[in-house]
Amino acid sequence: MGRLIYTSITSLDGYVADEAGSFDWSMPDEEVHSFVNGLDRSIGTYLLGRQLYEVMTYWDSVPAEGEPPAILEYARIWQAADKVVFSRSLSEVTAPRTRLEREFAPAAVRALVEASDGDVSVGGANLAGQALKAGLVDELQQLLSPVVIGGGKRFLPDGLRLELELLEERRFGNGVVFLRYRVLKGS
Template sequence: MPRLLYSAIASVDGYTADTSGNFDWAAPDEEVHAFVNDLERSTSTYLYGRRMYETMQVWQTFGDDPDESPVVVDFAGIWRAADKVVYSATLDAVSTPRTSLERTFDPDAVRALVAAAPGDVGIGGPTIAAAALRAGLVDEVRLILVPVAVGGGTPALPRGLNLGLELQDERRFANGTVFLNYRVTPS
């Protein structure tokens, strides 16, 4: 049965972007990137908010240069092969293939989409993930914690939400990054 998986790269103090909106500190090295690629292989569909879609759409052409690293080329192929649904009331149109635009986030429609998906469904971006977490739709939370504290910004997990989590997997990388995979449990 397909799962709805929320994945985020965050600082150790829990932010996906700092107070200036920057996230350049989150760029994975080759080892972490290869691991992320393996995690994403089962993803058949990505659900994004506008900002995350605007960040991720570069993968439509990024990785086309033959001089790119193999992990970059690999991720580009994974991303391009997946369907994408963008939830935005302000975006005029989407510009990538295999992408649809929805004006509102409807938990019942998302539940049906996940149930009918041929593989796992990834939800990307803390704002849209917060809506899915609050609606009880997310099956797993996957955090990749980068060894930097940014002191504030966009939180990876929504404030004010009591969320039960059961550790399923963990991994430490040579650069100090840590992967934590949690199953969401009833709280």
């Protein structure tokens, strides 16, 4: 049985993208990217909202030459995993190992996680918010960037209350801080 994990790079004030939808302030350096690769090695399936899927299709065609090792390694990790895209507006998905679902069905997601040999990642703040509110998320992993952006798309939805247990923390040379929490069920 896998775990459902929500991981994101955020600003210190809790945003995954600024008011214009940009996340260029969050680009990881080689050290942080290598660490994220380590986190994602256990992922067998990615659950994605439409916007994140559109961004992540980049990893299906990363050039084999001229990229740093961490980039090439992440591309291999991404390409080896299954993906499920939740969208009402996409007519199709074109990335390999990817299927389209029209509705987020908590019971189906729970069954997928329980049947999984690896962990399952939920990504995209809106989709992750639905999973959090449904009580499906087992872990939160946050990479806090040393920047305040003042508004945009929030990492966590308003109105959510969770009790958490800190499992791990790490500081990186560029000022990013990693926090890993277990979601205490019944909170």
